[in-house]
Amino acid sequence: xxxxxxxxEPYGLIGKIKAQPGKRAELIALLSGGTGDMxxxxxxxxxxxxxxxxxxxxxxxxxxxxxxxxxxxxxxxQAAIAKGRPLIAGFETxxxxxxxxxxGIRG
Amino acid sequence: xxxxxxxxEPYGLIGKIKAQPGKRAELIALLSGGTGDMxxxxxxxxxxxxxxxxxxxxxxxxxxxxxxxxxxxxxxxQAAIAKGRPLIAGFETxxxxxxxxxxGIRG
Numbered sequence: 001x002x003x004x005x006x007x008x009e010p011y012g013l014i015g016k017i018k019a020q021p022g023k024r025a026e027l028i029a030l031l032s033g034g035t036g037d038m039x040x041x042x043x044x045x046x047x048x049x050x051x052x053x054x055x056x057x058x059x060x061x062x063x064x065x066x067x068x069x070x071x072x073x074x075x076x077x078q079a080a081i082a083k084g085r086p087l088i089a090g091f092e093t094x095x096x097x098x099x100x101x102x103x104g105i106r107g
Numbered sequence: 108x109x110x111x112x113x114x115x116e117p118y119g120l121i122g123k124i125k126a127q128p129g130k131r132a133e134l135i136a137l138l139s140g141g142t143g144d145m146x147x148x149x150x151x152x153x154x155x156x157x158x159x160x161x162x163x164x165x166x167x168x169x170x171x172x173x174x175x176x177x178x179x180x181x182x183x184x185q186a187a188i189a190k191g192r193p194l195i196a197g198f199e200t201x202x203x204x205x206x207x208x209x210x211g212i213r214g
Binding site: 093 | 123157
């Protein structure tokens with residue numbers, strides 16, 4: 001049970017992004033690059049869908065909902081969003097969670 | 108980029124479990140308890156769906172598909188499955204992934 005679990009209200013997101021055909025690797029590189037040191041970001045996991053060649057799954061844990069909202073205003077994140085938009089075909093899943101347990105998370 | 112990323116083929120799962128009405132907390136306690144030290148388990152994150160009172164989302168990262176398969180044979184995991192089965196209404200999402208980036212993961 002890491003320190004991050006002691007935040008008042010950790011906030012989680014699980015989402016599936018569909019890349020434009022052939023653009024998944026490029027989009028993943030972009031998503032990975034923009035997320036190295038966002039304040040309040042506890043975990044940001046990216047996986048390729050094994051059965052959908054354009055599918056990307058992202059699992060996020062934040063110290064609070066506010067930290068996530070604030071991250072969207074960071075210049076590096078805004079730049080990544082602007083670059084990523086033309087690579088994205090759509091969003092298929094977007095779920096908000098309250099993270100309650102996490103093995104393997106730092107802190 | 109942690110050590111776990113250097114495995115030949117890390118394996119991920121993202122799933123949604125629906126608990127029986129009123130049984131989500133009990134099921135989460137069971138899921139959390141059985142997963143402390145499974146060999147090859149890089150991350151095991153559990154979150155409550157904010158919009159579905161019975162929904163539980165689990166994001167898993169394993170060093171390989173084989174480690175995950177082997178974990179299902181562990182006595183502690185088999186005991187948790189047996190205890191958990193009557194608390195589960197169904198599985199709504201079950202996606203296999205290839206984890207490609209992870210901020211916040213130990214190792």
